[in-house]
Amino acid sequence: MAERVLMKGNEALGEAALRAGCRHFFGYPITPQTELSAYLSKVMPKVGGTFLQAESEIAAINMVLGAASAGVRAMTSSSSPGISLKCEGISYIAGSDLPCVIVNVQRGGPGLGGIQPSQADYWQATRAPGHGDLHAIVFAPSTVQEMVDIVFRAFDKADEYRMPSMILADGMLGQMMEPVEFPEREVHKVEKPWATNGHKGERKHNIVNSLFLQPQQLEDKVKERFARYDLVKQNEVLAEEYLTEDADIVLVAYGASSRISRSAVNSAREKGIKAGLIRPITLWPFPEKNIQAACKTAKAFLTVEMSMGQMVDDVRLAVNGARPVYFYGRTGGIIPSPAEVLGQIEEISGGVK
Structure with missing residues (x-):
């Protein structure tokens, strides 16, 4: 039986990401999620991973795009105003059919608002996490333990459907401390023949792109993506x-x-x-x-x-x-x-x- 440890929600999210095989985190500090990135800044280098505090939220999400293109498990986290800055990059990730995990520990808004808990980013997460026709799988944990469990699922489903997963928490869950268990499990590895990770002369070059200048080509691509979204609707609803x-x-x-x-x-x-x-x-x-x-x-x-x-x-x-x-x-x-x-x-x- 796994040992139970008392952890703050934000730090538990970081530890769960490590155990789920994430070795690449790119972020920028903002309350009330800063402990997540602070935790990973300490532990990610110890496991041979990459932690990078970017110069901005915009830079961070585009670093996630680049890492995900190479087929690795990548994650970013922020709080409400920071997620808004990431929305263009999230759309590029969705338009490139790339998997990643995005954590939003919500705070009050609009604008700078305040640093207390909120759930006012629901519309953004479920309707418009970026421009264009797109969706992200959006998970809403209610306990620190569930946040841990959902991190594993978020990475797995992002890989399975080649789309971003978002964990929509809030300042209350991020800051509270509860006992948690970290599941002992193998990281679910998915073959990614599309990844831009070197062809070694054995295959054609892979190109990751979200630009389609021919309208029919773009429409076909979006419809193909929405067929995958229909599978998500059929198979991945949780309540x-x-x-x-x-x-x-x-x-x-x-x-x-x-x-x-x-x-x-x-x-x-x-x-x-x-x-x-x-x-x-x-x-x-x-x-x-x-x-x-x-x-x-x-x-x-x-x-x-x-x-x-x-x-x-x-x-x-x-x-x-x-x-x-x-x-x-x-x-x-x-x-x-x-x-x-x-x-x-x-x-x-x-x-x-």
């Missing part, structure tokens, strides 16, 4: 359900908000209110089928977020008018309390009996 079997009110929350929502659900049950929780673990692809299935018994949905309301749009699309969808959120770095969420459940319960 956790808690007490949804008989729930009259189903909460939908991810990441840190789901921890608060679970406490509120437990308190509601103690008061005789049948509440449950659906926790999306993949934000893209979104677990719409889980929500549609819950419509058979649920009388209402409540989406809880640390934002003014972003994931709630996807919940409404999945419900498709079959049930009322309510929203409760705090923003600016304020974390909703279980008591606040319970109050919302009680208010909704009084209206749907």
Whole structure:
């Protein structure tokens, strides 16, 4: 059995990346994710890897592009404003069909905002992590242990589908300390015949490129990529359900908000209110089928977020008018309390009996 160690979320992310075979990290410091890059700056050289603090976020993401082109596992991390700077490079990576892992430990915004936790980058992550027709697989852990486990999956799925994976955490998860176990497992190696890692006179030159000047050629390439995205939608949706079997009110929350929502659900049950929780673990692809299935018994949905309301749009699309969808959120770095969420459940319960 693996030993449990007490680690801060950001540092656990770094250690998990090492164990998942990442030997190339490029980043730039920004609160509240700086401990991740600081941790890797100390340990990456000890395992023969490359840690490079770039001159900017833009430089860092383009270094990831170059490393991923060579077929190695590469990662970058940042917090909200830094991810915005990386978006052009993320689009180039997606347009070049390259795998990598991008970590966003979200902070309040817009603009410089503040350094407290937030979930206001949902739209950016799931809708527009860069220009053009593209997606990244977006994972939303809710514990430090799950952050560790998801790092392995993020690298594996990025390699499998040749696309970027994003881990969407927040300042609360990045800064909190919890006991974790690091799984003992072999690094899942994928053959990468497309990599620009030297042909040794045995094959044609590989070219990694996202520029297609002929419209038909570009359309064909994008359609081919979206066929892969369809496979991701079919095979890679992850969600956790808690007490949804008989729930009259189903909460939908991810990441840190789901921890608060679970406490509120437990308190509601103690008061005789049948509440449950659906926790999306993949934000893209979104677990719409889980929500549609819950419509058979649920009388209402409540989406809880640390934002003014972003994931709630996807919940409404999945419900498709079959049930009322309510929203409760705090923003600016304020974390909703279980008591606040319970109050919302009680208010909704009084209206749907």
